[in-house]
Amino acid sequence: MQKLLQTLNNYTKLSESSTELITGCFVHKKIPKGTILISEGQTARYFYWLVKGTMRGRIAPKGELITTWFATKNMFCSSMPSFISRKPSRESIEALEDCEVYCISRHDVLMLFKQTTEMSSIVRKMAEEAYIHSLNRTYQFQSLSAKERYDSFVMHYPELMQKIPLGMIATYIGITQQSLSRIRKQL
Amino acid sequence: MQKLLQTLNNYTKLSESSTELITGCFVHKKIPKGTILISEGQTARYFYWLVKGTMRGRIAPKGELITTWFATKNMFCSSMPSFISRKPSRESIEALEDCEVYCISRHDVLMLFKQTTEMSSIVRKMAEEAYIHSLNRTYQFQSLSAKERYDSFVMHYPELMQKIPLGMIATYIGITQQSLSRIRKQL
DNA sequence: GGATTCTTTTACCAAATGGTAAAAAATGGA
DNA sequence: TCCATTTTTTACCATTTGGTAAAAGAATCC
Secondary structure (H helix, E strand, O other), X not given: OHHHHHHHHHHOXXXXXXXXXXXXXXXXXXXXXXXEEEOOOOEOOEEEEEEEOOEEEEEOOOOOOEEEEEEOOOOEEOOHHHHHHOOEOOOEEEEOOOEEEEEEEHHHXXXXXXXXXXXXXXXXXXXXHHHHHHHHHHHHHHHOOHHHHHHHHHHHOOOHHHHOOHHHHHXXXXXXXXXXXXXXXXX | OHHHHHHHHHHOOOOHHXXXXXXXXXXXXXXXXXXXXXXXXOEOOEEEEEEEOOEEEEEOOOOOXXXXXXXXXXXXXXXXXXXXXXXXXXXXXXXXOOEEEEEEEHHHHHHHHHHOOHHHHHHHHHHHHHHHHXXXXXXXXXXXXXXXXXXXXXXXXXXXXXXXXXXXXXXXXXXXXXXXXXXXXXX
């Protein structure tokens, strides 16, 4: 919980009373490996903060599962567009390891919008971050080779290399598992 | 101006007084072909609504210009992350034809945030749209072939095919001009 | 019109990637 | 430990894409 508050404070400095209110809205949960927290078509009702473990967003347009993002320790995750706009989610969220999270419901987020001055600022900044991350990712596909995208991935998620099946990483950077295996061999 | 108001009303129904206030903040301008409205490194101070013409976002990471987006008639454009977060823009904005725009300054947008209830909702929805567009784009790079990305482009921007140099479209979908010429020949 | 410039096509070959399949390696459970 | 399952590597070949270059075509300016 300490780490979570620290992250929130990095977005916007929280007053003592807001800290108390916000803290009260996050619920601690254990999520077993393999759990689908949000399924495609469902509307995301919770926002998650990862204390421990790894999750991914995934989508299956042509039958095969494609990874849309990874979230690791000390990161927030959810189906952002669905959570924000209350639309059915295009992607699912899957726990890739046993996870521990703090989660908050949309209902409580809306409540905090009214009762604190900081919450809307925090959510706005998180949305901006997510948007910029998406722009960067698009830009990488436009201008980087598969090998360069892989290098960039290793740079950003070094710890995932040990934990996550190669195939999930391959679809994340837009290539097949075999190609990634080849790329990795070259070094 | 009628069309602009119509678009704004599609985001959020405007009251009569807000309509008047907002209308007063948009300035009509003619932009000659080739104009750089925002340069890389500069902070975006205006938001543009295209009455006529075409613009693009571009970036030159390795010397060569890459198109990051196109905007056509009846669309908004700016360097969104820069305009919203007041950070130096990573991309430039270029008029690809003689354009007519209505533009609004950040100063006026902030003023409208305070004086109307609708403006913040409009901007929030526009940001959501931009975010979802970026996610879709990333997703296309992950899962579609160059040919499929080209088909998708033609579907979304049919009128651009006649007006815009092929090379600009090629970098937008992440391939070289030669490859796109080849793809187009196959039909 | 004619020259200049920009744009598009084409050709050639090298490099990268995909698809199918099978073997090898690693993992997890009984 | 051994078996079953999952994951990774490897091989082979077809397809796609990139890079360089040159030719053809279109637009622009004087």
